[in-house]
Amino acid sequence: MMNQNYQDFMENFKKETEKNFQRLDRLSKLIHQMPEPQVGLTPKEVIWTKNKARLLHFIPVKEKLHPVPILMIYALINRAYILDLAPGNSMVEYLLDQGFDVYMLDWGTAGPEDKNNNLDNYVLDYVPRAIKKVLQFSKAKELTLTSYCMGGTLAALYMGVNPKAPVRNMVFLASPIDFEKAGLYTNWLNEKNFNIDKMVDVMGNIPAEAIDFGNKLLKPVTNFYSAYTSLWDRIWDQEFVDNWRVLNKWVNDGTPFPGEAFRQWVKEFYQRNKLVKGELLLRGKKVDLKNIKCPVLNLTGKTDHIVPENQSIALGKCIRSKVYEHVSVPSGHVSLVIGKHAKKITWPKISSWLIAN
Amino acid sequence: MKEKNQIPDPFNFYKQCSTMAEDNWAKVLEKTIATEFFAETMGKQLEGYLNYIDILKKNTKTYFETLPLPTEQDIHRLAGQIVALENKIDYLEDGIDDLQQKLETVLTYLSELSQSHEKNNKQHRLKKMEAKGSD
Numbered sequence: 001m002m003n004q005n006y007q008d009f010m011e012n013f014k015k016e017t018e019k020n021f022q023r024l025d026r027l028s029k030l031i032h033q034m035p036e037p038q039v040g041l042t043p044k045e046v047i048w049t050k051n052k053a054r055l056l057h058f059i060p061v062k063e064k065l066h067p068v069p070i071l072m073i074y075a076l077i078n079r080a081y082i083l084d085l086a087p088g089n090s091m092v093e094y095l096l097d098q099g100f101d102v103y104m105l106d107w108g109t110a111g112p113e114d115k116n117n118n119l120d121n122y123v124l125d126y127v128p129r130a131i132k133k134v135l136q137f138s139k140a141k142e143l144t145l146t147s148y149c150m151g152g153t154l155a156a157l158y159m160g161v162n163p164k165a166p167v168r169n170m171v172f173l174a175s176p177i178d179f180e181k182a183g184l185y186t187n188w189l190n191e192k193n194f195n196i197d198k199m200v201d202v203m204g205n206i207p208a209e210a211i212d213f214g215n216k217l218l219k220p221v222t223n224f225y226s227a228y229t230s231l232w233d234r235i236w237d238q239e240f241v242d243n244w245r246v247l248n249k250w251v252n253d254g255t256p257f258p259g260e261a262f263r264q265w266v267k268e269f270y271q272r273n274k275l276v277k278g279e280l281l282l283r284g285k286k287v288d289l290k291n292i293k294c295p296v297l298n299l300t301g302k303t304d305h306i307v308p309e310n311q312s313i314a315l316g317k318c319i320r321s322k323v324y325e326h327v328s329v330p331s332g333h334v335s336l337v338i339g340k341h342a343k344k345i346t347w348p349k350i351s352s353w354l355i356a357n
Numbered sequence: 358m359k360e361k362n363q364i365p366d367p368f369n370f371y372k373q374c375s376t377m378a379e380d381n382w383a384k385v386l387e388k389t390i391a392t393e394f395f396a397e398t399m400g401k402q403l404e405g406y407l408n409y410i411d412i413l414k415k416n417t418k419t420y421f422e423t424l425p426l427p428t429e430q431d432i433h434r435l436a437g438q439i440v441a442l443e444n445k446i447d448y449l450e451d452g453i454d455d456l457q458q459k460l461e462t463v464l465t466y467l468s469e470l471s472q473s474h475e476k477n478n479k480q481h482r483l484k485k486m487e488a489k490g491s492d
Contacts, residue, residue, distance in 0.1 A: 112436070195404055
C-alpha cells in the first residue's frame with residue numbers, strides 16, 4: 001500500500017514539476033520575449049498642444065448623433081490611455097460608437113523644467129484653452145466635461161472659478177472632493193508625519209515610482225503578491241493574460257507629479273481640505289463649488305480604496321446643480337472605467353444620462 | 358486507513374496554505390499600515406532618504422560647477438525658458454484667435470448692415486419710381 005502511494009506521489013510530483021516548468025517558461029516569455037501590449041489604439045488627431053499637454057480628438061466612427069462634444073480631463077498622474085485601454089475595453093471607443101464626439105486632454109509627461117507648475121497653471125491656463133479649442137473645432141457652444149480621478153478635482157476647480165463656463169454637463173468618475181475622508185492617505189500624509197516641503201524642495205517633480213508605491217501600499221497583499229499569483233494560476237487563460245498585461249503596463253507606466261502641484265495637492269487638499277471648506281484660492285480667486293449648477297453625474301466605485309466613495313459623494317452637498325445623480329458601481333478604482341462592470345454599468349450609464357440631459 | 362498512509366502532495370499543500378494565509382496576511386498588513394506608528398516610521402524613513410538625496414544632489418552640483426560643466430539645474434533652466442517661450446506663443450495665438458473671432462463678428466455685422474442698406478436703397482428707389490409713375 002505504502003509503495004503504491006509513494007509511486008502515486010512521485011507521478012504527481014513529476015507532473016506538477018513539469019507543469020510548473022512550463023508555467024515558468026511561459027511567464028519568462030511573457031516578460032522577456034512578447035512585445036509590449038498595444039494601448040490607446042482608437043484613431044485620433046492632435047488638435048492643440050501646450051507644453052507637454054495634448055488635446056486629442058478621436059476620429060468619429062459614426063455620423064455625429066449628439067451635438068454636445070465630450071471633453072475628457074485626466075489626472076496629472078498615470079497615463080490617460082486607461083480610458084482607451086484596448087479595443088473592446090475602451091470607454092472612448094464605446095462613446096464614439098454611441099455617436100458622441102470625443103476629445104481628451106492628455107497632460108503628457110512633466111519634465112524637470114515643469115517642477116514649478118502648480119494647479120493654478122493647469123486649471124487656469126490649460127483647461128480653459130482646451131475647452132475653447134474643443135468648441136472652436138466642433139463648432140459647438142457647450143460641452144460635457146467628463147473627468148476621471150484627480151481630473152475630476154481639476155474640472156471641479158475650473159468650474160469653481162468660472163461660473164459662466166460653457167459647460168452643459170459634468171460627469172465625475174471616482175473623483176476626490178472631500179479629503180477629510182481619504183482613507184489611509186489621511187493618516188500617511190498628515191503634517192505631523194509627512195514633510196511635503198522637504199520632499200518637493202529636494203526632489204522637484206515627484207517620481208512616478210513614489211506615487212505608484214503609495215497607491216500600491218494601500219492594498220499591499222493584493223498589489224505586491226496576489227496580482228502575480230493570479231497570473232501564475234491562470235497563465236493558460238489567454239484572455240486573462242492579455243487583460244493582465246495591458247493593465248500591468250498601465251499600472252507601471254506612471255508619470256512624475258509636477259513638484260509645486262504636488263505640494264499644493266498634499267497641503268491644501270489632503271492636509272487642510274480647503275476645497276470643501278471653501279477656502280481654496282487659485283491665483284487669488286476663490287474656488288466656489290456652488291458655481292457648479294449644470295447637471296452632474298457622479299460615478300463611484302464601491303470598493304475603491306484609492307478614492308474611497310465618501311470622498312466623491314461629498315460633491316453632491318457642495319454644488320448647486322438641480323440635476324444630480326450618484327451611481328455606486330460594484331467596482332474598484334480602475335475597474336470603474338475598464339472591465340466587465342464598466343462595460344455593463346459605467347459606460348451605458350454615462351451614455352444614457354448624457355442623452356437624457 | 359488508506360488516507361492515513363497517503364503522502365501529501367507538496368504543491369497542493371503549498372497552494373492551500375498560501376490561499377488560506379493570503380486573507381490573513383492582508384488583514385494583518387492592512388491593520389499594521391493603518392497605525393499611527395507605521396505612518397510615523399514611513400515619514401522618518403522618507404526624511405532620511407531625502408537627506409541622503411539632498412546631500413548627493415548638492416555634491417554633484419558642486420562637482421559639475423567646479424569642472425566647469427553645466428549642471429542639471431542649468432539644463433532645466435534652459436528647458437524652462439523654452440517652455441516659457443512656447444507659452445508666450447500660445448498666448449499670442451490665443452490673442453489672434455480672439456481677434457479673429459471679433460473680426461468675424463464685425464464682418465458679419467458689416468455684411469448684414471450693407472445688405473440692409475442695399476435693401477433700403479432699393480426700396481427707396483422703388484418708391485421714387487412709383488412716385489414718378491403716379492405723377
